Amino acid sequence: LAGASITGERVRQRRHEAEAALIQGRHALAQQDYPGAVSILGRGLSLTEGLVGVQDLRPALAGEVRRARRAQAAHELHRLADRIRLLYIADPLPSGATPGLEDRCARVWATRGRILDSSGAPLEPETERRIRTDLLDLGILWADLRVRLATGPGRDDAGKDALHLLGDAEEMF
Numbered sequence: 001l002a003g004a005s006i007t008g009e010r011v012r013q014r015r016h017e018a019e020a021a022l023i024q025g026r027h028a029l030a031q032q033d034y035p036g037a038v039s040i041l042g043r044g045l046s047l048t049e050g051l052v053g054v055q056d057l058r059p060a061l062a063g064e065v066r067r068a069r070r071a072q073a074a075h076e077l078h079r080l081a082d083r084i085r086l087l088y089i090a091d092p093l094p095s096g097a098t099p100g101l102e103d104r105c106a107r108v109w110a111t112r113g114r115i116l117d118s119s120g121a122p123l124e125p126e127t128e129r130r131i132r133t134d135l136l137d138l139g140i141l142w143a144d145l146r147v148r149l150a151t152g153p154g155r156d157d158a159g160k161d162a163l164h165l166l167g168d169a170e171e172m173f
């Protein structure tokens with residue numbers, strides 16, 4: 001009886017901590033502290049592993065983790081899109097402004113499906129619209145950047161890659 005009582009108390013304590021993590025994670029998400037939200041919600045989700053009687057809590061935590069990760073990816077996408085938009089105000093491109101930029105564009109573009117997928121993790125309607133706008137701008141401007149940065153014989157390949165990228169963007173949007 002004592003063992004069952006102790007086990008029951010531990011289960012209640014872990015459930016209480018997981019519920020607190022859900023509340024704190026949602027608060028961090030509302031404050032746009034995306035890394036903090038992912039960490040807090042992930043900790044809460046791990047507290048529910050192997051726990052009986054959390055059928056309602058575990059899916060809520062998992063959904064909020066997905067939403068926080070998606071919000072974080074959308075925020076990073078927006079920062080990158082804004083950076084590349086600012087570069088296009090300056091013509092020609094400022095020297096030293098593009099190191100690593102093409103790689104960052106490639107990484108974000110490779111995750112576009114995950115960023116666009118709102119199933120189970122919808123964000124505010126304005127954020128959803130911004131994601132689409134940012135991805136479209138990123139595709140267009142990255143295609144142009146690839147051609148601008150290409151030199152010599154690689155310029156033809158860059159042009160073909162840019163056309164393929166623009167085709168993908170047109171199909172998606």
